Amino acid sequence: MxxxxxxxxxxxxxxxxxxxxxxxxxxxxxxxxxxxxxxxxxxxxxxxxxxxxxxxxxxxxxxxxxxxxxxxxxxxxxxxxxxxxxxxxxxxxxxxxxxxxxxxxxxxLVNTPPVSRSPVLRDPVDLPDAWWHDLHQALDQLAPIATDRVAVREQYIRRRVPEFTGITPGEITWTTAHGDLHWANLTGPRLALLDWEAWGTAPTGYDAANLYLHSLPVPDLAERVRKEFAHLLGTPTGRVGELTACTEILQAAPRVPFYAALADGVRQHLDHLNASVERPRT
CATH class of the missing domain: 3.30.200 (Phosphorylase Kinase; domain 1)
Structure with missing residues (x-):
C-alpha cells in the first residue's frame, strides 16, 4: 500500500x-x-x-x-x-x-486480491452484484455488535468537524463500524474485509462515506456506492458520518500524498453537504 x-x-x-x-x-x-x-x-x-x-x-x-x-x-x-x-x-x-x-x-491466506493497491481507487473496476450484496450483509452483521472499542471519538467529531468542514454536527447516531473501509481493505471479486485494527463504534454512515470518498476519482463507481448506500449517504441520519470521513481525509492530506490528491474532491462534496444543511439559528 x-x-x-x-x-x-x-x-x-x-x-x-x-x-x-x-x-x-x-x-x-x-x-x-x-x-x-x-x-x-x-x-x-x-x-x-x-x-x-x-x-x-x-x-x-x-x-x-x-x-x-x-x-x-x-x-x-x-x-x-x-x-x-x-x-x-x-x-x-x-x-x-x-x-x-x-x-x-x-x-x-486470502487468495482474492484487494480491489486496489491504494486506498483511493484510480481505475474502474467491475464488481458483481453478489459482491455488493455480501458487503451489505457484512456491514449489517457488524453494526449491532456490542463493544467498548471506539473507532471515532465524539470529542474528535465535536472539535474537528467544524474546523475542517464549517458545519457543526448535531445529534450523533452510533453504530459499530469497520473503521477503515477503503478499496485496499476490500478484496474482489470475492469479498473479504481486511485490516481490523480500527474497528469500533462510529457515527452511522461512516463506513459508507469512507468508501464513497475513496471512490471519487472513478465517478461511475462513486455513484454506485451512493446508490448502494442511499439509505445512509445524503440523509440526516448519516450526515455526521459523512462529515467525519471528510474531516479525517482533509486533516491527513498534508502528510499523506494520496489524500492530498483527493482533497479537492472531498471539498466539492462538502459544498454539496453544506448546501443541504439548514444553518442553526443564532
Missing amino acids: FTAPEPAIRDRMLTARDHACALLGLADVAGGEVWGYAGRTLSGSVKPQGGAAWLRLVSEPADKAGGKLWEGPKEAEASVPPTVPRPRLLGLKDWSVEDWSYRAELYQ
Missing part, C-alpha cells in the same frame, strides 16, 4: 520479520514486502508447514505499544461473527527489542 520506509526502518522490520518466522515456525517467506504507513507494519505471504498463510508484523515504540490499534485484530477475532468474510487470525506472538515492541499476526 505504501512505499518502503527509509533503510534503517526497513532493515529493523526485516530483522523482526525473520524473528517472527522463527517464533511461529514458518519455513519460508515468499510474499515480498507490503508496507504500512511509515514502515509501521510489514506484511507478506508465508509458508508454514503444510500450507500457506499471511504474516503481518506491527511495530510501535515500546512506551506506545498496546491500545486500540494494537488490539483490534485480536478483539475482532473474538467478537466479530465468522459470517463476516475476513481472514481468520491463526496465531500471534509479542516481543520487544531495545526501544521497540512487535506483534506478529498470522492469518489465513
Whole structure:
C-alpha cells in the first residue's frame, strides 16, 4: 500500500520479520514486502508447514505499544461473527527489542486480491452484484455488535468537524463500524474485509462515506456506492458520518500524498453537504 520506509526502518522490520518466522515456525517467506504507513507494519505471504498463510508484523515504540490499534485484530477475532468474510487470525506472538515492541499476526491466506493497491481507487473496476450484496450483509452483521472499542471519538467529531468542514454536527447516531473501509481493505471479486485494527463504534454512515470518498476519482463507481448506500449517504441520519470521513481525509492530506490528491474532491462534496444543511439559528 505504501512505499518502503527509509533503510534503517526497513532493515529493523526485516530483522523482526525473520524473528517472527522463527517464533511461529514458518519455513519460508515468499510474499515480498507490503508496507504500512511509515514502515509501521510489514506484511507478506508465508509458508508454514503444510500450507500457506499471511504474516503481518506491527511495530510501535515500546512506551506506545498496546491500545486500540494494537488490539483490534485480536478483539475482532473474538467478537466479530465468522459470517463476516475476513481472514481468520491463526496465531500471534509479542516481543520487544531495545526501544521497540512487535506483534506478529498470522492469518489465513486470502487468495482474492484487494480491489486496489491504494486506498483511493484510480481505475474502474467491475464488481458483481453478489459482491455488493455480501458487503451489505457484512456491514449489517457488524453494526449491532456490542463493544467498548471506539473507532471515532465524539470529542474528535465535536472539535474537528467544524474546523475542517464549517458545519457543526448535531445529534450523533452510533453504530459499530469497520473503521477503515477503503478499496485496499476490500478484496474482489470475492469479498473479504481486511485490516481490523480500527474497528469500533462510529457515527452511522461512516463506513459508507469512507468508501464513497475513496471512490471519487472513478465517478461511475462513486455513484454506485451512493446508490448502494442511499439509505445512509445524503440523509440526516448519516450526515455526521459523512462529515467525519471528510474531516479525517482533509486533516491527513498534508502528510499523506494520496489524500492530498483527493482533497479537492472531498471539498466539492462538502459544498454539496453544506448546501443541504439548514444553518442553526443564532
